[in-house]
Amino acid sequence: MAEGSSSIKTNLPLVLPSRTARIWRERIIASVLFLAAISSVLITLVIIYILFSETVIFFEKVIELDQMSLWQALLEFFTGTDWSPLIEPLGIGILPLLSGTLTTCFVALFVAVPLGTIAAIYLSEFAPAKVREVLKPILEILAGIPTVVYGYFALLVITPVLQKIILGVQQFLFPGREEWDYFQLPGFNMLGAGISVGLMVLPYICSLVEDALQAVPLELREGSYAMGATRIQTALSVLIPAAVSGIVAAYILGFSRAVGETMIVAVAAGLQPKFTFNPLEGAATTTAFIVSVSLGDLPHGSLEYQSIFAAGIMLFLATLFMNVLGYFLSRRYREVY
Amino acid sequence: MVKPTEGAVVTQQEPLKKLAEVRDLNFYYGHNHALKNINMPIYEKKVTALIGPSGCGKTTLLRCFNRMHDLYPGNRYEGQILLGADQPRNLLEMDPIEVRMQIGMVFQKPNPFPKSIYENIVYGLRVRGIKDKAILDEVMERSLRNAALWDEVKDRLKEPGTSLSGGQQQRLCIARALATDPKIILFDEPTSALDPIATVNIENLIVELKDQVTILIVTHNMQQAIRVSQFTAFMYLGELVEFNDTMSIFTKPVEQKTADYVSGRFG
Ligand SMILES: Nc1ncnc2c1ncn2[C@@H]1O[C@H](COP(=O)(O)OP(=O)(O)OP(=O)(O)O)[C@@H](O)[C@H]1O
Ligand SMILES: [Mg+2]
Numbered sequence: 001m002a003e004g005s006s007s008i009k010t011n012l013p014l015v016l017p018s019r020t021a022r023i024w025r026e027r028i029i030a031s032v033l034f035l036a037a038i039s040s041v042l043i044t045l046v047i048i049y050i051l052f053s054e055t056v057i058f059f060e061k062v063i064e065l066d067q068m069s070l071w072q073a074l075l076e077f078f079t080g081t082d083w084s085p086l087i088e089p090l091g092i093g094i095l096p097l098l099s100g101t102l103t104t105c106f107v108a109l110f111v112a113v114p115l116g117t118i119a120a121i122y123l124s125e126f127a128p129a130k131v132r133e134v135l136k137p138i139l140e141i142l143a144g145i146p147t148v149v150y151g152y153f154a155l156l157v158i159t160p161v162l163q164k165i166i167l168g169v170q171q172f173l174f175p176g177r178e179e180w181d182y183f184q185l186p187g188f189n190m191l192g193a194g195i196s197v198g199l200m201v202l203p204y205i206c207s208l209v210e211d212a213l214q215a216v217p218l219e220l221r222e223g224s225y226a227m228g229a230t231r232i233q234t235a236l237s238v239l240i241p242a243a244v245s246g247i248v249a250a251y252i253l254g255f256s257r258a259v260g261e262t263m264i265v266a267v268a269a270g271l272q273p274k275f276t277f278n279p280l281e282g283a284a285t286t287t288a289f290i291v292s293v294s295l296g297d298l299p300h301g302s303l304e305y306q307s308i309f310a311a312g313i314m315l316f317l318a319t320l321f322m323n324v325l326g327y328f329l330s331r332r333y334r335e336v337y
Numbered sequence: 338m339v340k341p342t343e344g345a346v347v348t349q350q351e352p353l354k355k356l357a358e359v360r361d362l363n364f365y366y367g368h369n370h371a372l373k374n375i376n377m378p379i380y381e382k383k384v385t386a387l388i389g390p391s392g393c394g395k396t397t398l399l400r401c402f403n404r405m406h407d408l409y410p411g412n413r414y415e416g417q418i419l420l421g422a423d424q425p426r427n428l429l430e431m432d433p434i435e436v437r438m439q440i441g442m443v444f445q446k447p448n449p450f451p452k453s454i455y456e457n458i459v460y461g462l463r464v465r466g467i468k469d470k471a472i473l474d475e476v477m478e479r480s481l482r483n484a485a486l487w488d489e490v491k492d493r494l495k496e497p498g499t500s501l502s503g504g505q506q507q508r509l510c511i512a513r514a515l516a517t518d519p520k521i522i523l524f525d526e527p528t529s530a531l532d533p534i535a536t537v538n539i540e541n542l543i544v545e546l547k548d549q550v551t552i553l554i555v556t557h558n559m560q561q562a563i564r565v566s567q568f569t570a571f572m573y574l575g576e577l578v579e580f581n582d583t584m585s586i587f588t589k590p591v592e593q594k595t596a597d598y599v600s601g602r603f604g
Contacts, residue, residue: 129410219448226403227461227513228438237463241451 051316054309061303062092077310081275085307086293092307094314096273100190100283101318104265105258107194107279108201112254115198116205117247123206124213125235136207143203151267154196159185159268162192166280188270188282196264201254208253212246213239245330252326256319262287286315354422356381356520356551357402362416364397364406371397373575374416379521381422384543384552386562386583389572390603395555398572399523402553403440404433420520438465441514442523446530447506449498449513454490457498457509461517476516483549484512485542504535511542515550522546524554528561540565559599563587571595 062073062085073092080093123132163185170182185191216239224234240247270282271292284292290308299305357379364372372394379385387395397406406412419425420439428436441461449457456463458477467473477494481487486508490501498509507527514522524543528536543552543565556562562569562583569586571579571594579586579595590596597603 217448219444219446220450222405222408223442223444223448223450223510224460225408226405226437226442226444227464227517228434229460229464230434233464237452237460238450244451 048316051309051313054306055313057301058303058306058310061306062090065303066090083273083289085310086304090303092310093275094286094311096275097284097286097289097311098314098318099275099277100265100269100273100285100288101259101315103190103277103279103283104194104197104261104269104285105255107191108197108258108261109251109255111195111198112202112205112258113251116202116250116254117209119202119206120209120213121235121240124210125231125239136210139203139207143207145200146263147200147261148263148267150196150200151193151264153199154192154264154268155187158195159187159189159192162189162195183280185280186270186282188268188272189280190265190269190283191279193265193267193269194279196268197258197261200261200264201257204257205250205254208250209243209247212243212250215246216242245332249326249330252322252329256322256326259315259318259322260287262291266291286311290315353383354381355379356420356422357428358417358419358425359398360417360419362398362401362414362418364394364401364415365413366397367411371575372401375577377570377577377580379551379553380568381551382547382549383568384547384554384566385568385570386566387553387555387570387572388557388559388562388598389578390598391557393572394575395572396525397575399442399525399553399555402428402436402521402523403442404428404436405442407433438517439519440521440523441517441519443507443510443514443525443527445526447503447510449501449506449509452498453495454498454501454509455494458512458516460513465517480512480516483515483546484508485538485545486512502535504531504538507531507535507539508542511539511546515546519550521551521553524552526555526557529557536561559587559601571598573598 059070059073059077062068063070066073068076077092077094079095080091081095082091082093083096084091123135127135166185167179167182171177174182213235220238220242221234224238229238265285266288269285269288271284271288272282273289274281274283276283289311293304293308355378359375359377359379362372362375363370375398377385387398389395400406401414401418406414414429416429417427418429420428420431420436428440438461450460452460455477458480459467459473462473462476478487478491481490486505489505490496490509493500498506501509507530511522511527527543528539531539540561543554546552547567554562554566566583569581569583570577571586571590571592573594579590579592581591586595587599590599
């Protein structure tokens, strides 16, 4: 034994790398890592600066063109219900874009939150290991489909189906009229777009809720089963309360993605800004407006060009608000286990 | 391998009643043969301790009683665990939920649910579909009193169960198990995560509870086995080496392995 251990000792390297070389290597590594970390912060700050400064220029132009004070312009911006910064007379009320964004998001969450949560509970608590191994990668593939595909899916599949359903329901409830007397769902509508956005965020929500459920400690799960609870009782009354911070964070992230979604709504909801919360109508969302305007050649510095930033800043503030809210909500519920 | 000695049974004052009996029990984690031919009785309203070195299968045996192994695929039981004094039924062939409704469990680490103290206690009743507030209130108070926790928490029943200290949380878990009036409560090293004072409290509680309920406890602490139990089973490498009344196991063990273990020579 003694011989064995001494022979192991002699195998240890006796020459360590030089101390100064080591210190310098550490320093270089630390500064490279620091640069990588700081660059993302810097880029974010630059983006915010550009958004703000271009928005200021937008308001300056509006004030100059319409001969109104800054306060009037801001009031008009936040309360006006007409958004037409490209045509005279100028409409600079942001509400139509916000209502479009909120309506599609609401429809999207209406689809994605219940479906995503149920699917996550199934995957995490009910699915046999084999089923989960197949379904999880499929969910991840769904999350990787380009969103423009979802847009055309809404336009070419969801909306026609919805049109048939809505017509059929009306014919069933009020029979005996000519087909054109019934309400027709327009080809561009926020319902179809919203459902499609919902399908797009569904895999994210499902996957994150599933992660949150899986993260619940085993003792809690077993404690519930040991009391004679069934799987569904355990899932609903122990696991979901235990995972609530992660679940709320999943919903908020889903909402943020829905707010920022561009191609689906641009393709399927139409590009006409309209102040309405009725999902059966078409309307432009904030993001759809931004792409539609920037599709044409925009002279740098024109009011059209500046209006993109004014709309963009609303989008930025909306997602920022949701992310901060999500942060505090998940903090608020964290101390449960 | 020694069969339960009849002598042990005779030395007891009152007549002993078997509440459950393990017969030729084998258990497999997949291909891992973790319990080998276990035979032992569980006497009603007594504390039975399971002792033995780490990895000998104490937890595995305990979790057979409430069919916890059913939660994971690949586990397999063979043999019988008969439950009930008069008309024994093999609980390995019953519906696991039905088994768990009669056999409660307290875990190594306190595991209060993310709910109020009140809701933690009545969880087992809610699971059984009992909604009557009067019944819930009554059972809740009785269970907390039985677990010697009532005075400490009666003014804060709405607070989360996790706001209690570790020892209080463990008594909360005991109260939760008591609330459904189980035939047996299983304890898996219930004090290993607690400080000495909380440990003494839990031990005293177990001693008191044995008048109401049958208890099976896994422990690493031999002093604890002596303090709380009337019967002790010594296990080694998946086998039951010796079962007897606790005094006999610790003062005049029959098997050499048991003697070595209880005198601290290994394990
Ligand atoms: N989930 C499992 N899958 C496979 N083997 C397992 C599993 N759990 C335990 N075992 C094995 O079964 C044997 C008994 O384990 P068990 O947990 O019952 O021991 P124990 O006596 O409770 O030990 P300790 O005192 O350390 O808690 C061990 O050899 C262990 O490796
Ligand atoms: Mg154990």
